[in-house]
Amino acid sequence: MQSTSKQxxxxxxxxxxxxxxxxxxxxxxxxxxxxxLQAAKRLPEFEALRDQARNxxxxxxxxxxxxxxQFEDKVTKSGGHVHWCRNSDEARQTxxxxxxKANAKTVTKSKSMIGEEIAINxxxxxxxxxxxxxxxxxxxxxxxxxxxxxxxxxxxHLSKQQVAETFLKQHVNLDxxxxxxxxxxxxxxxxxxxxxKFLQADVGLTGANMLVAETGSNVLVTNEGxxxxxxxxxxxxxxxxxxxxxxxxxxxxxTVLRVLARSATGQEMSVYTTFCTGxxxxxxxxxxxxxxxxxxxxxxxxxxxxxxxxxxRCIRCGACLNHCPVYKAVGGHAYGWVYSGPMGAVLIxxxxxxxxxxxxxxxxxxxxxxESICPMRIPLxxxxxxxxxxxxxxxxxxxxxxxxxxxxxxxAKRPKLYHGVMGIISSVLSKLxxxxxxxxxLPAAGAWCESRDLPxxxxxxxxxxxxxRRKQDREQSL
Amino acid sequence: MAKKSQTAExxxxxxxxxxxATCLVDLQRPGIGFAAVKLLEAAGCRVSVPENQTCxxxxxxxSGDKTTAVDLAKQMIAEFEQYDYVVVPSxxxxxxxxxxxxxxxxxxxxxxxxxxALENKTFELTQFLCEKYxxxxxxxxxxxxxxxxxxxxxxxxxxxxxxxxxxxxxxxxxNLIEGEEAETCCGFGxxxxxxxxxxxxxMTDAKIDDIVKTGAETVIGGDLGCLMTIAxxxxxxxxxxxxxxxxxxLADMTDQAAIAEGPKAGGG
Numbered sequence: 001m002q003s004t005s006k007q008x009x010x011x012x013x014x015x016x017x018x019x020x021x022x023x024x025x026x027x028x029x030x031x032x033x034x035x036x037l038q039a040a041k042r043l044p045e046f047e048a049l050r051d052q053a054r055n056x057x058x059x060x061x062x063x064x065x066x067x068x069x070q071f072e073d074k075v076t077k078s079g080g081h082v083h084w085c086r087n088s089d090e091a092r093q094t095x096x097x098x099x100x101k102a103n104a105k106t107v108t109k110s111k112s113m114i115g116e117e118i119a120i121n122x123x124x125x126x127x128x129x130x131x132x133x134x135x136x137x138x139x140x141x142x143x144x145x146x147x148x149x150x151x152x153x154x155x156x157h158l159s160k161q162q163v164a165e166t167f168l169k170q171h172v173n174l175d176x177x178x179x180x181x182x183x184x185x186x187x188x189x190x191x192x193x194x195x196x197k198f199l200q201a202d203v204g205l206t207g208a209n210m211l212v213a214e215t216g217s218n219v220l221v222t223n224e225g226x227x228x229x230x231x232x233x234x235x236x237x238x239x240x241x242x243x244x245x246x247x248x249x250x251x252x253x254x255t256v257l258r259v260l261a262r263s264a265t266g267q268e269m270s271v272y273t274t275f276c277t278g279x280x281x282x283x284x285x286x287x288x289x290x291x292x293x294x295x296x297x298x299x300x301x302x303x304x305x306x307x308x309x310x311x312x313r314c315i316r317c318g319a320c321l322n323h324c325p326v327y328k329a330v331g332g333h334a335y336g337w338v339y340s341g342p343m344g345a346v347l348i349x350x351x352x353x354x355x356x357x358x359x360x361x362x363x364x365x366x367x368x369x370x371e372s373i374c375p376m377r378i379p380l381x382x383x384x385x386x387x388x389x390x391x392x393x394x395x396x397x398x399x400x401x402x403x404x405x406x407x408x409x410x411x412a413k414r415p416k417l418y419h420g421v422m423g424i425i426s427s428v429l430s431k432l433x434x435x436x437x438x439x440x441x442l443p444a445a446g447a448w449c450e451s452r453d454l455p456x457x458x459x460x461x462x463x464x465x466x467x468x469r470r471k472q473d474r475e476q477s478l
Numbered sequence: 479m480a481k482k483s484q485t486a487e488x489x490x491x492x493x494x495x496x497x498x499a500t501c502l503v504d505l506q507r508p509g510i511g512f513a514a515v516k517l518l519e520a521a522g523c524r525v526s527v528p529e530n531q532t533c534x535x536x537x538x539x540x541s542g543d544k545t546t547a548v549d550l551a552k553q554m555i556a557e558f559e560q561y562d563y564v565v566v567p568s569x570x571x572x573x574x575x576x577x578x579x580x581x582x583x584x585x586x587x588x589x590x591x592x593x594x595a596l597e598n599k600t601f602e603l604t605q606f607l608c609e610k611y612x613x614x615x616x617x618x619x620x621x622x623x624x625x626x627x628x629x630x631x632x633x634x635x636x637x638x639x640x641x642x643x644x645x646x647x648x649x650x651x652x653n654l655i656e657g658e659e660a661e662t663c664c665g666f667g668x669x670x671x672x673x674x675x676x677x678x679x680x681m682t683d684a685k686i687d688d689i690v691k692t693g694a695e696t697v698i699g700g701d702l703g704c705l706m707t708i709a710x711x712x713x714x715x716x717x718x719x720x721x722x723x724x725x726x727x728l729a730d731m732t733d734q735a736a737i738a739e740g741p742k743a744g745g746g
Contacts, residue, residue, distance in 0.1 A: 012677055325663045329680040363674050365667025365681075366540060367630035385540060392542030401541065409538060409546040412501075413553065415530040422505050437740040438713055447672035451679040452710030455506065455738035462499045462508035466515075466527045
């Protein structure tokens with residue numbers, strides 16, 4: 001996917017003007033956090049589970065090579081294939097090759113962020129294979145040729161009217177005067193359309209919420225059951241997953257599952273949780289004949305042993321998006337690439353580079369709400385700051401900011417000079433602003449005054465006044 | 479720099495507390511500093527204001543300029559470590575000292591030890607007044623209804639939530655109305671608010687809408703950065719809600735004009 005992260009401020013501006021989007025974001029950020037809170041309260045050991053989940057992934061990241069090889073071994077023994085792909089190109093080509101070998105015309109797809117990351121849909125389409133998204137949200141945005149705006153709620157930016165318009169435009173074989181006012185009607189229509197596609201598909205392409213090393217299984221979590229029809233009906237099942245999705249054991253997978261849905265939607269469990277292991281065995285009545293796992297790196301191993309390693313604990317629950325005031329203000333598309341919110345602002349620079357994504361770690365107040373709710377206890381604010389530090393150390397911070405910072409630092413390190421200068425500023429500004437106690441505009445505070453008045457200083461710095469007072473006290477006591 | 483003798487306070491058996499006013503209070507609103515001093519003295523402390531204090535270094539730290547942040551952290555530690563306690567009328571700057579200095583200096587054992595020692599004796603103002611020394615003061619009545627804004631660093635880095643409420647409730651008949659979004663960021667974020675003013679304004683507006691919903695006549699908080707952000711936007715939107723630091727209420731120093739107000743309260 002081509003990134004527009006460089007235009008983050010412009011993207012954000014557009015998003016802020018979009019009333020429909022603003023309404024949708026309002027709903028999202030009140031609904032999900034409340035449900036998460038209630039779910040966490042119902043489970044006394046929730047905080048302990050977060051620690052456990054974090055420890056599992058930390059252990060995996062320290063021993064990634066071992067568990068990946070164990071996983072490959074188990075997949076192979078169960079009759080499947082593991083394909084190691086360094087980057088998007090390799091992953092796309094691998095998937096296309098498998099599809100072409102199977103003479104596939106259509107590929108059903110259950111939601112996969114890695115699928116978005118490698119832009120598999122466009123690639124398959126240009127090579128004569130039709131991909132069909134089967135998650136309702138993904139299906140809607142595929143019809144609209146839009147990227148997802150949320151990890152777990154990809155069409156959250158759309159209203160039901162917009163979805164109805166899309167269906168009326170795209171489902172041309174149906175009565176153009178049909179009633180699509182109710183969400184239920186939209187759901188029924190999508191279900192009707194998708195049912196045929198499930199049955200026709202030659203290949204099913206899924207992501208993976210986790211990969212289990214001890215069994216060579218992939219875990220799929222959905223609320224619609226679409227993943228099961230995606231992998232279970234066609235002859236070929238392709239799993240595309242990034243390599244940090246691995247967990248050592250089934251026991252570990254269930255620990256992560258216990259925090260995943262609760263953090264994401266406030267559900268105890270997602271409606272469907274599926275463990276897929278290898279292709280259909282002779283004694284099985286159904287299942288795919290081929291089982292392929294496309295394991296993608298795409299820059300992730302470069303994050304290992306850096307200050308960003310902990311980001312690889314992320315299980316893509318979307319809780320940090322739901323709780324982020326910046327995400328709530330601008331939505332997912334403003335971030336300009338596949339991921340968004342705090343996890344996106346940390347991960348995107350790691351995957352596509354800081355030159356492209358330097359706005360994202362900066363566009364945060366570091367309020368810390370994301371870290372406080374992250375099921376994997378990822379220190380997101382710390383890593384946002386780490387990107388800023390890297391940028392600064394590499395001399396990529398803007399010249400203007402750099403000079404301003406240097407001038408301020410020069411003073412702050414010289415207390416006498418600093419207090420002299422602050423004394424002058426405070427006395428000038430307090431005189432100018434005396435009447436109203438604030439400024440509507442001020443030359444040096446342009447950005448602040450765009451939308452806010454600037455409070456005027458009370459006059460006389462604290463340190464100066466304190467010293468004067470102390471002097472008077474001393475004189476009096478003499 | 480003149481080292482103050484520690485023998486004095488042992489003699490008086492009063493804890494010697496250094497006030498770190500923070501650069502914003504120093505420049506913008508010295509009244510908060512004096513309110514803090516008044517409360518600390520009422521709590522039986524001997525108060526000093528070390529004169530070589532400037533800024534905790536957070537603007538540099540959050541901009542990625544680690545070298546400057548480290549320099550300023552060392553400057554702060556050297557200036558403040560000799561006191562029994564350091565009290566800061568800001569969760570954000572308090573968080574910088576307590577939460578971030580030890581991390582910033584982690585690879586230098588000598589400075590790490592000094593940073594940790596300072597961490598252990600540094601308190602945000604309401605934290606100190608609740609957990610260490612309670613002010614022996616007759617809290618005056620405050621007739622306007624209030625709502626409290628939890629600043630992010632205070633809440634999440636220092637765990638400040640109950641302390642300001644506990645103190646506010648000592649004010650006779652205080653009408654404290656909680657906002658549903660009291661814990662949501664106000665949109666300040668230091669340089670964030672001038673780097674991304676549109677997003678910041680959207681966040682402040684959400685905060686203000688929640689404040690308006692409470693019906694409170696005054697917004698109280700523990701961080702001047704947040705309070706200036708909220709007050710500046712309230713005034714621009716033409717809303718007549720007062721904004722004050724919690725120390726002003728507790729110290730009964732509400733005769734000074736509220737933040738971003740002219741000399742006559744409500745005027746301007």
